[in-house]
Amino acid sequence: MxxxxxxxxxxxxxxxxxxxxxxxxxxxxxxxxxxxxxxxxxxxxxxxxxxxxxxxxxxxxxxxxxxxxxxxxxxxxxxxxxxxxxxxxxxxxxxxxxxxxTGRRTAAVSALGARWLAPNLAGPMLIVGAGVQGQAHVEVFAAALGVKQFRIASRRRASAEALAAHARRLGLRAEVVDDADAALADCPLVATCTPASAVVLRGQPRDDAFIAAVGAFTPQMVELAPELCRAIAAQGRIVVDSRDAGHEAGDLLQAGLDVDAMPALADIVAGQPKARDARGPVLFKSCGWAGxxxxxxxxxxxxxxxx
Missing domain, CATH: 3.30.1780.10 (ornithine cyclodeaminase, domain 1)
Structure with missing residues (x-):
């Protein structure tokens, strides 16, 4: 064999x-x-x-x-x-x-987070970053959660167009957007999938938004503006993928938030009933875990x- x-x-x-x-x-x-x-x-x-x-x-x-x-x-x-x-x-x-x-399990964890936490799974979904993780998130949210519409934002227009074309080949509707922050008004589902070398999202999310942030996995990396993280902490809630995020979640650490006090995905899955009735936007911060x-x-x- x-x-x-x-x-x-x-x-x-x-x-x-x-x-x-x-x-x-x-x-x-x-x-x-x-x-x-x-x-x-x-x-x-x-x-x-x-x-x-x-x-x-x-x-x-x-x-x-x-x-x-x-x-x-x-x-x-x-x-x-x-x-x-x-x-x-x-x-x-x-x-x-x-x-x-790595690519498939990271996107699948985001989808599991959305299954338990997203207030609105109808879409469209905003994908920020059109690389391997961007493609994986399009595929898993379509295959596992039934999302059919996507907006793609990337600093490289050609990469965004290529991912949108890939989504259309899968039978999905996809278009490229130039302003990720502006797209937040139309998208209850969001995933940031960038190399996390600079802030790529700082706008105000919808009240029914679910944001999966997967790019930053060291204290120095960042995708989300500190004020965005603090706003979600005040108006909604933040859930991390594992307890290891306490010393790895650059977006949250740079916002001055107490990551160790935040629930992990295992805490959500262990509780009943499912948590979709929570009010306000949800940020799911994923740093990766060997589990x-x-x-x-x-x-x-x-x-x-x-x-």
Whole structure:
């Protein structure tokens, strides 16, 4: 059996709707163990990440690099692998493409957050950033949540046009917008998916807005203006993807907010009923967590390729 899967083979093991469900299931599995990830700063703003995790049957470690200098080049910003092991035998069962796992599980976590938290899932959805994560968010919100209309904003017009064209090939309606802040008035769903080198959103969201901010995962990175974060904290609520966000959520830390006091997605999933009746806009701040990679590894281990 071939255990080394390329990007396409990895994606085939991680279909969107089952991946969202697997992430949700992981949050209620008492056997899951996920230690803090190791983040090693390297030259020129690059990082090496080592992210292990396990449950009663599956163990995995994701080892990837993040190289921001590669933005806009033919070399990916994220490179590496996810090694998957059978707990009972200790045998390595799969090696998954790291960037594919990262891209798909990050977008799937946003969709799960929206499933539980978004006051309005009707769309249209604003996507800020037209790279790998922008495309993944279009795909998962369409496949898992039924969103049909998208607005695409990017500092590179050609990238935005390419993503809009991809969405149309999927049977969706998509258009490019020049002003992301202006588009907030029409979009109850928002995802910021940029390299997080500068503020890309500062406007006033709708009262029924759900914003998934996924680009910033270090204290120095930022996508959302501090005043926007503070306004949502005052008028609505902020939920983080995991407790690790307390020392990683650059958008929130730079806004001077107490991240440790904010609920995590696991807290929301553990509570009943679902929280869509909460008032005001919702900011879902995602920094990444090895648990999301473990969920992907679990699904990949039991999935058969669909194509």
């Amino acid at each position: 071939n255990i080394l899967l390329d990007a396409a083979q990895t994606a085939a093991r991680l279909p969107w709707a089952p991946l969202v469900d697997e992430i949700e299931a992981l949050l209620t599995d008492p056997t899951v163990q996920v230690p803090p990830r190791t983040v090693l700063p390297m030259a020129a703003g690059a990082f090496l990440f080592a992210m292990p995790g396990c449950d009663a049957r599956t163990a995995m470690t994701k080892l990837i690099t993040f190289t921001p200098a590669n933005v806009g080049t033919a070399t990916p910003t994220i490179q590496g692998d996810v090694a998957v092991f059978d707990v009972a035998s200790g045998a390595r069962t799969l090696i998954l493409d790291g960037p594919t796992v 999301w990679d473990l969920a992907a590894a679990r699904l990949a281990a039991k999935s058969r390729p669909t194509g």
